[in-house]
Amino acid sequence: MSNRLPNDLINSLKGNPSFDYEAFVAVHDVEERTTSIRFNPSKNININDYNIEREIPWCINGYYLKERPVFTLDPLFHSGCYYSQEASSMFIDHVLRELKLNLTPIRALDLCAAPGGKSTLLNSTLHKDSLLVANEIIKTRVNILTQNLVRWGNSNVVISNNDPSAFSRLPGFFDLMVVDAPCSGSGMFHKDHSAIDEWSLANVKLCRERQQRILSQSLSALKTGGYLLYSTCSYSKEENEDIVDWLIDDFGMESVSLSIDDSWGITVTESEKNDAVGFRFYPHILKGEGFFLSILRKKADQDTFSMKRVKREKNTAPQDLAQDWINTENHYSFTHSNFLHIFPKMYEVDFLALQSVLYLKNAGTEIGELKGKDLIPSHDLALSNLVRKDLQHLDLELDQAQNYLRKENMSTAINSSNLRGWVVVRYKDVNLGWIKAMDNRINNYCPKEVRIWNL
Numbered sequence: 001m002s003n004r005l006p007n008d009l010i011n012s013l014k015g016n017p018s019f020d021y022e023a024f025v026a027v028h029d030v031e032e033r034t035t036s037i038r039f040n041p042s043k044n045i046n047i048n049d050y051n052i053e054r055e056i057p058w059c060i061n062g063y064y065l066k067e068r069p070v071f072t073l074d075p076l077f078h079s080g081c082y083y084s085q086e087a088s089s090m091f092i093d094h095v096l097r098e099l100k101l102n103l104t105p106i107r108a109l110d111l112c113a114a115p116g117g118k119s120t121l122l123n124s125t126l127h128k129d130s131l132l133v134a135n136e137i138i139k140t141r142v143n144i145l146t147q148n149l150v151r152w153g154n155s156n157v158v159i160s161n162n163d164p165s166a167f168s169r170l171p172g173f174f175d176l177m178v179v180d181a182p183c184s185g186s187g188m189f190h191k192d193h194s195a196i197d198e199w200s201l202a203n204v205k206l207c208r209e210r211q212q213r214i215l216s217q218s219l220s221a222l223k224t225g226g227y228l229l230y231s232t233c234s235y236s237k238e239e240n241e242d243i244v245d246w247l248i249d250d251f252g253m254e255s256v257s258l259s260i261d262d263s264w265g266i267t268v269t270e271s272e273k274n275d276a277v278g279f280r281f282y283p284h285i286l287k288g289e290g291f292f293l294s295i296l297r298k299k300a301d302q303d304t305f306s307m308k309r310v311k312r313e314k315n316t317a318p319q320d321l322a323q324d325w326i327n328t329e330n331h332y333s334f335t336h337s338n339f340l341h342i343f344p345k346m347y348e349v350d351f352l353a354l355q356s357v358l359y360l361k362n363a364g365t366e367i368g369e370l371k372g373k374d375l376i377p378s379h380d381l382a383l384s385n386l387v388r389k390d391l392q393h394l395d396l397e398l399d400q401a402q403n404y405l406r407k408e409n410m411s412t413a414i415n416s417s418n419l420r421g422w423v424v425v426r427y428k429d430v431n432l433g434w435i436k437a438m439d440n441r442i443n444n445y446c447p448k449e450v451r452i453w454n455l
């Protein structure tokens with residue numbers, strides 16, 4: 001392992017006379033990891049329980065922590081009360097608010113979504129009646145994306161596992177596309193020196209080609225007037241400003257600027273050909289890792305997907321059952337392989353449209369498995385922000401909540417109560433999952449994907 005930054009990278013940055021490359025090199029001398037978290041505004045949480053250093057100025061619910069806790073041991077991490085996210089990435093919160101995309105319901109696509117940092121942010125900052133499609137191409141990464149969005153607790157989300165080209169089947173469908181592209185990763189050098197040895201100019205070129213492929217194959221899904229947020233964690237202009245120039249030249253996009261506070265330390269750049277605005281985050285200037293973001297708006301005329309094409313089949317799912325567990329106002333039920341889900345009524349046709357052209361991994365909130373007349377409640381239901389507050393529940397202390405997450409026997413926790421049947425277990429008033437209490441034993445329904453194994 002070496003912490004010497006690649007000369008090719010330094011030389012490319014030195015080209016900019018206002019760039020303080022000595023300070024840039026110096027900040028990379030020590031491997032340093034800043035800890036920051038973003039709270040979930042839909043969950044009940046006392047932020048004073050966390051060791052907060054200060055607010056992140058460009059994100060309403062973002063905070064720097066004084067030290068890094070063991071998140072795995074915090075039950076509130078598992079119940080989706082916050083997401084541990086790198087501070088620079090949280091700039092998208094400011095962008096969405098400045099563009100006023102938080103004020104009216106929109107359809108949004110997060111194209112390269114796993115593990116779900118930007119998706120959970122979008123889901124919190126966009127208007128609560130927006131629809132979010134979170135897509136991830138790599139099958140093995142879809143599970144972590146799903147887990148993070150399920151614990152975030154909102155029903156207005158569809159998770160898909162598709163190649164970006166699949167989105168060309170939905171022309172003009174989205175008002176907003178976020179493309180947080182796979183990149184050469186130089187922005188991560190400051191917190192992870194081992195990444196330095198993997199960097200090469202050849203890889204920058206490869207990444208650039210991949211970024212162009214991702215964008216060119218999916219951009220037709222953005223409607224005329226819709227916004228594209230393009231971001232990377234690379235310092236290379238080939239993957240950043242040059243891509244933005246190419247989008248403007250070849251895809252009828254225009255650059256969008258917005259106001260930022262000078263004291264935040266964000267560097268505003270202009271692309272070579274079109275003077276398009278980019279926002280760069282450098283760890284020697286601000287407290288965050290390397291990040292680039294540019295905002296583009298589609299000027300070009302774009303065909304739109306015809307909703308008339310969507311086939312509506314008779315929905316045979318029981319519509320009343322979910323009400324026993326969840327506040328179903330403005331939602332409808334559908335079944336998928338015996339599992340009952342609820343989804344926002346206003347997006348019923350959108351869901352059918354998405355289902356007709358994409359491979360979907362999850363949609364809405366999974367309520368439970370139908371077994372005869374019974375419903376076996378899903379873990380997702382316990383974490384949902386719509387779950388009824390009057391379901392029988394058991395409040396756990398910290399060690400009991402950790403034991404629940406280790407899938408240990410819960411008998412002592414429930415001993416003194418008269419609870420029988422399905423019981424929601426809670427920690428600090430936030431739902432964690434289910435247990436089932438019977439006369440002679442208690443079953444712990446913490447799913448294996450969530451289980452704490454080694455701590």
Ligand SMILES: C[S@@+](CC[C@H](N)C(=O)[O-])C[C@H]1O[C@@H](n2cnc3c(N)ncnc32)[C@H](O)[C@@H]1O
Binds near residue numbers: 114115117141
């Ligand atoms: C920078 S990461 C995304 C991080 C995520 N947006 C977040 O905030 O948590 C880039 C993502 O692109 C995915 N990816 C890799 N190759 C891709 C390709 N050819 N097309 C689309 N996505 C790709 C990766 O699997 C990865 O999940």
